[in-house]
Amino acid sequence: QSALTQPASVSGSPGQSITISCTGTSSDVGGYNYVSWYQQHPGKAPKVMIYDVSNRPSGVSIRFSGSKSGNTASLTISGLQAEDEADYYCNSYTSSRTLVFGGGTKLTVL
Amino acid sequence: QVQLVQSGAEVKKPGASMKVSCKASGYTFPGYYMHWVRQAPGQGLEWMGWINPNSGGTNYAQKFQGRVTMTRDTSISTAYMELSRLRSDDTAVYYCVRGGLIAAAPQDYWGQGTLVTVSS
Numbered sequence: 001q002s003a004l005t006q007p008a009s010v011s012g013s014p015g016q017s018i019t020i021s022c023t024g025t026s027s028d029v030g031g032y033n034y035v036s037w038y039q040q041h042p043g044k045a046p047k048v049m050i051y052d053v054s055n056r057p058s059g060v061s062i063r064f065s066g067s068k069s070g071n072t073a074s075l076t077i078s079g080l081q082a083e084d085e086a087d088y089y090c091n092s093y094t095s096s097r098t099l100v101f102g103g104g105t106k107l108t109v110l
Numbered sequence: 111q112v113q114l115v116q117s118g119a120e121v122k123k124p125g126a127s128m129k130v131s132c133k134a135s136g137y138t139f140p141g142y143y144m145h146w147v148r149q150a151p152g153q154g155l156e157w158m159g160w161i162n163p164n165s166g167g168t169n170y171a172q173k174f175q176g177r178v179t180m181t182r183d184t185s186i187s188t189a190y191m192e193l194s195r196l197r198s199d200d201t202a203v204y205y206c207v208r209g210g211l212i213a214a215a216p217q218d219y220w221g222q223g224t225l226v227t228v229s230s
């Protein structure tokens with residue numbers, strides 16, 4: 001199972017919106033609505049920001065949203081804030097009943 | 111509140127085995143899948159496998175087949191992950207992560223992580 005493809009880095013200024021993509025195949029992202037997004041600050045455990053493609057857990061800011069088209073899922077962060085600077089990972093359920101992560105994207109808030 | 115408390119850091123020699131424990135509290139342990147994820151220094155997240163604490167059933171990432179064993183003790187709400195024939199590139203932080211009622215369900219709570227260093 002190959003890792004999902006994410007851009008290595010994205011950046012944006014405070015107040016702007018950014019989108020991080022996560023590309024897989026029809027055996028994972030495209031085949032199931034079980035894509036999650038995680039935020040990880042340095043030295044901390046990851047935190048789920050989006051699950052089941054577009055659902056936000058209680059307590060996560062409405063500035064975070066998720067979507068999917070075909071084999072590509074996306075995480076959008078609107079109204080960027082300094083505290084959003086972190087690493088972001090997607091993961092997906094697969095046809096082998098396993099999970100697979102993306103390589104991760106470093107978000108820099110300029 | 112849901113808590114996953116992992117065992118402490120370990121230093122292992124190449125070729126040895128490691129076993130990390132993950133004690134769950136605040137929820138019904140058998141009802142939720144448990145995943146194991148690792149992160150090498152400066153690298154991304156890597157899924158290793160899951161265990162269904164109710165049945166004991168497991169599914170491992172192909173990369174770890176033959177080297178990893180996930181078990182649980184429901185009497186003490188604890189999951190275990192054992193990795194054998196350790197190599198230097200197994201140096202990583204290992205996390206247990208609570209899943210859902212089915213293997214596909216999202217993962218929500220993470221343990222604090224256990225650093226395992228493999229060095230001669």
